[in-house]
Amino acid sequence: GENVEQHPSTLSVQEGDSAVIKCTYSDSASNYFPWYKQELGKRPQLIIDIRSNVGEKKDQRIAVTLNKTAKHFSLHITETQPEDSAVYFCAARVYNTDKLIFGTGTRLQVFP
């Protein structure tokens, strides 16, 4: 079935450094890739998404890149801040459905 792999599972960075989280997906027909941030005990919140007709999208300190050929997509956070600390999930939409398949999550810790 459809699968999304996410790496790393944990990531620790110093405040101000960049953080990169990578995901691969199995369904070559997937065309929508959102990223969610989940703080401890809270709901997952959509932070950025990308559709398969573009290769990159940026929103302030957050950017997402997509390589359709390799079936990879990545989240880039620049100038990290302690409030960026959370679990980040990537997801891919199964083609011709409304179902999102999630990665296993990356716990990001930003140290002051």
Next chain:
Amino acid sequence: NAGVMQNPRHLVRRRGQEARLRCSPMKGHSHVYWYRQLPEEGLKFMVYLQKENIIDESGMPKERFSAEFPKEGPSILRIQQVVRGDSAAYFCASSPAGVVGEAFFGQGTRLTVV
């Protein structure tokens, strides 16, 4: 416009009891999804519903679990004869019709089976 509302936020059930989890989608949203999150794990798809219709239940366990989204009222995820392994956070998400993929999550219901 209130977000996706789930209740209760916390639910404790003894083994063998029934658990009912409710989800009211955002105003204007007609698609509802249920996900389960085990401690320290990711979100696992369970079921996708539209009003009065189950679209995809491929992630639902075959027994004890059921879901509905009636014409009036919230979506209900029902777990009969709960077991300890059902303890998890259950998240509901909703999206508007025709805007596939842009799902917004509720706060979740944390089910504890004792």
